[in-house]
Amino acid sequence: MTRSEVFAVAQMGPVNLADTREQVVARLIDMMRDAHSRGATWITYPELALTTFFPRYIYDTPEEYDAFFEEGLPSPAMVPLFDLARELGVGFYLGYAEKVHQDGRTRRFNTSVLVGPNGDLLGKYRKIHLPGTKEPIGDLEFEHLEKRYFEVGDMGFPTFKTPSGRFGMCICNDRRWPETFRVMALQGAEVFMLGYNTPTRNIHHHEPAYLREFHHRLSLESAAYQNAAWVMAAGKGGSEDGFAMIGGSMIVAPTGEVVARAASEDDEVITHRCDLDMGAYIRRSVFDFARHRRIEHYGLITEQTGIKVPE
Numbered sequence: 117m118t119r120s121e122v123f124a125v126a127q128m129g130p131v132n133l134a135d136t137r138e139q140v141v142a143r144l145i146d147m148m149r150d151a152h153s154r155g156a157t158w159i160t161y162p163e164l165a166l167t168t169f170f171p172r173y174i175y176d177t178p179e180e181y182d183a184f185f186e187e188g189l190p191s192p193a194m195v196p197l198f199d200l201a202r203e204l205g206v207g208f209y210l211g212y213a214e215k216v217h218q219d220g221r222t223r224r225f226n227t228s229v230l231v232g233p234n235g236d237l238l239g240k241y242r243k244i245h246l247p248g249t250k251e252p253i254g255d256l257e258f259e260h261l262e263k264r265y266f267e268v269g270d271m272g273f274p275t276f277k278t279p280s281g282r283f284g285m286c287i288c289n290d291r292r293w294p295e296t297f298r299v300m301a302l303q304g305a306e307v308f309m310l311g312y313n314t315p316t317r318n319i320h321h322h323e324p325a326y327l328r329e330f331h332h333r334l335s336l337e338s339a340a341y342q343n344a345a346w347v348m349a350a351g352k353g354g355s356e357d358g359f360a361m362i363g364g365s366m367i368v369a370p371t372g373e374v375v376a377r378a379a380s381e382d383d384e385v386i387t388h389r390c391d392l393d394m395g396a397y398i399r400r401s402v403f404d405f406a407r408h409r410r411i412e413h414y415g416l417i418t419e420q421t422g423i424k425v426p427e
Contacts, residue, residue: 118391118392118393118394119280119281119391119392119393120389120390120391120392121157121158121280121389121390121392122154122155122156122157122387122388122389122390123156123157123158123159123160123307123346123348123367123387123388123390124147124150124151124154124156124158124159124160124385124386124387125159125160125348125349125350125365125366125367125376125378125385125386125387126144126147126148126151126159126160126161126162126350126365126383126384126385127162127350127351127352127353127363127365127378127380127382127383127384127385127386128143128144128161128162128165128350128351128352128353128383129352129353129354129380129381129382129383130168130352130353130354130355130356130357130361131165131166131167131168131169131352131356132168132356132357133168133357135167135168137166137167137193138193140165140166140167141166141193141194141196141197143383144161144165144197144210145196145197145200146383147159147161147383147385148197148200148201148204148206148208149200149204150385151206151385151387152204152205152206154385154387155387155389156206156387157205157206157207157233157280158206158207158208158209158233158280158307158309158348159206159207159208159209159385160208160209160309160310160311160348160349160350161208161209161210161211161311161350162211162311162312162313162350162351162352162365163211163226163228163243163287163288163310163311163312163313163351163352164184164211164212164213164226164311164313165210165211165212165311166186166193166194166210166212166213167184167213168184168356168357169313169315169352169356169359169361170184170213170265171248171259171260171261171262171264171265171266172258172259172260172261172315172359173258173259173261174252174259174261175265178222181265182215184213185213185214185215185224186212186213186214186215187215187216189229189237189240191212194210194212194229197210197231198231198235199235201231201232201233201234201235202234202235205233205234206233207230207231207232207233207238207278207279207280208230208231209228209229209230209231209285209309209310209311209348209350210228210229210231210311211226211227211228211287211311212227212228212229213225213226213227213265213266214226214227214242223267224265224266224267225242225243225266225267225269225270226242226243226246226262226266226269226287226288227240227241227242227243227269227287228240228241228243228285228286228287228309228310228311229241230276230278230283230285230309232278232279233279238276238277238278238283239274239276239285240271241269241271241273241274241285241286241287242267242269242270242271243262243266243268243269243286243287243288243289243290244268244269244272244273244286244290244296245289245290245292245293245296246262246263246266246268246289247260247262247288247289248260248261248262248263249261249263249264250263250264251264253319256319257317257319257359258315258319258359259319260315260319272299273286273296273299273300273303274303275300275303275304275305280307280392281306281307281392282303282304282305282306282307283305283306283307283308283309284297284300284301284303284305284307284308284309284345285308285309285310286300286308286309286310287310287311287312288310288311288312288313288314289312290310291310291312291332291335291336291339291349292331292335294338294339294342295417296339297339297342297343297345298342298343300343300345301343301344301345301405302405305343305345306345306346306392306395307345307346307347307348307390307392308339308340308343308345308346308347308348309348310347310348310349310350311349311350311351312332312349312350312351312352313351313352313361314328314332314351314361314362315328315359315360315361315362316328316360316361316362317360325362328362329362329364332349332362332364333364333366333374336349336366336368336374337368337372337373337374338372339368340368340369340370340371340372341370341371341372341398342403343370343403344370344395344396344398344399344403345370345395346367346368346369346370346390346392346394346395347366347367347368348367349365349366349367349368350365351363351364351365353365353378353380353381353382354381354382361381363378363380363381364377364378365377365378365384365386366378366386367386367387367388367390369390369394370394370395370398371394371395371398375388376388
């Protein structure tokens with residue numbers, strides 16, 4: 117008998133600077149109710165879901181940018197989502213900007229939280245692969261300053277026991293690094309949840325818009341297949357105060373096949389009934405890690421970051 121459950125992914129349309137937390141959370145609540153009406157037991161929301169993607173803007177002091185951060189878990193803005201999860205029996209992944217007082221200082225992270233269908237906190241993840249720059253480049257249409265506002269995550273890539281199986285979390289640029297998913301797969305993750313905010317334009321070099329979405333999809337498909345796991349990917353789409361985001365939210369099966377994809381750039385819920393045992397044959401054959409991995413030859417992956425050509 118297979119384990120089969122309906123999973124949902126909630127794409128968001130634009131979240132503009134003028135939008136309040138209350139307005140945004142009302143949209144998230146509507147999508148959770150929609151997912152529940154279709155029988156979903158889990159829903160994945162985007163990265164930094166409660167605000168606009170503020171790292172595109174230049175702020176110089178915490179007094180300017182702290183308005184985008186949440187304190188406490190749940191933060192006041194999140195409480196309605198935790199309450200509704202408990203009421204409906206729908207678990208969720210939510211990305212947000214986290215401000216904490218830790219190790220005697222104030223720290224800020226790009227974070228996601230995993231909440232169970234009973235409204236209980238199951239786990240937290242802090243983004244590791246921060247893209248962009250710390251200092252503004254200037255003369256650009258917009259900036260990408262995640263390194264300015266966030267520290268590199270300090271929790272590794274943990275996985276979490278849930279009523280439905282073992283889940284892992286990552287955020288946006290993490291999806292482009294295969295090590296992200298392999299570390300979680302080695303801990304038995306059957307589902308990867310991730311949110312993202314990906315601009316249509318790559319400000320660092322010319323890249324056709326179609327390649328932005330293609331590379332996004334390629335990352336998810338390969339992660340699903342090479343780790344025999346489901347991928348739930350929720351993004352923002354449309355134009356946030358004039359800055360375009362790719363959308364393209366999707367659910368990918370362990371075979372690497374896209375089984376559901378958002379058709380718009382607006383708030384949109386997609387669902388799929390997921391057989392959580394689907395990847396078992398892949399884990400027994402091509403990607404039977406215990407039989408086929410040869411870690412004695414993988415040392416460079418952790419010993420070295422940049423490319424060094426042997427002499």
